[in-house]
Amino acid sequence: MKEVQILDKKFREFITELKIREKVQELALKINTDLKGREVLFIAVLNGAFMFAADLFKRIDLKASITFIKLSSYRGTCSSGSVRELIGWNEELKGRTVVIVEDIVDTGETLEYTFNYISGRNVSDIKVVTLLLKPAAYRRNIKLDYIGFEIPNDFVVGYGLDYDGFGRNLPSVYKIML
Numbered sequence: 599m600k601e602v603q604i605l606d607k608k609f610r611e612f613i614t615e616l617k618i619r620e621k622v623q624e625l626a627l628k629i630n631t632d633l634k635g636r637e638v639l640f641i642a643v644l645n646g647a648f649m650f651a652a653d654l655f656k657r658i659d660l661k662a663s664i665t666f667i668k669l670s671s672y673r674g675t676c677s678s679g680s681v682r683e684l685i686g687w688n689e690e691l692k693g694r695t696v697v698i699v700e701d702i703v704d705t706g707e708t709l710e711y712t713f714n715y716i717s718g719r720n721v722s723d724i725k726v727v728t729l730l731l732k733p734a735a736y737r738r739n740i741k742l743d744y745i746g747f748e749i750p751n752d753f754v755v756g757y758g759l760d761y762d763g764f765g766r767n768l769p770s771v772y773k774i775m776l
């Protein structure tokens with residue numbers, strides 16, 4: 599079992615690189631099938647989703663573009679419960695098919711904010727893909743169209759996800775050791 603120390607916390611490998619790769623392939627296949635023939639804009643939520651978004655986007659065979667937004671609510675290992683303003687926005691969304699790409703959905707507050715912002719701009723369709731979901735924490739009603747892994751309510755790092763800025767470069771997902 600692989601273990602890593604990040605700052606003051608220890609983490610143990612939880613989802614391997616191989617499992618992630620297979621899952622990303624599977625998610626891309628579903629999206630390619632469901633949205634066949636459409637022009638699609640992927641909107642990835644930074645910072646955490648950058649790695650997942652890159653790997654997923656490589657496997658998309660639709661006429662597709664990608665843009666990135668930033669809006670984070672996390673400090674340390676627990677949610678601050680308040681979402682910050684959305685920055686880096688410059689896309690025309692009217693009439694477009696959009697796929698929101700999230701790294702992880704916890705309470706769903708971040709997703710809800712992003713979803714409402716985008717759905718208020720006359721898009722023709724919105725889908726949501728998230729690599730990770732914490733079902734026990736999710737308290738919103740937004741439909742998650744594509745879910746990679748459902749995970750327990752523990753803090754995870756790696757594959758783009760950080761602990762106070764570190765750990766994003768780990769190629770697999772690690773779970774905090776309690």
Ligand code: 5GP
Nearest residue numbers: 672703704705706707708752753754759760
């Ligand atoms: P929510 O708004 O759904 O409560 O939280 C979503 C955001 O919190 C994610 O985009 C991510 O930035 C952060 N987050 C939630 N759970 C975790 C976790 O286990 N590990 C890390 N590194 N970030 C998390």
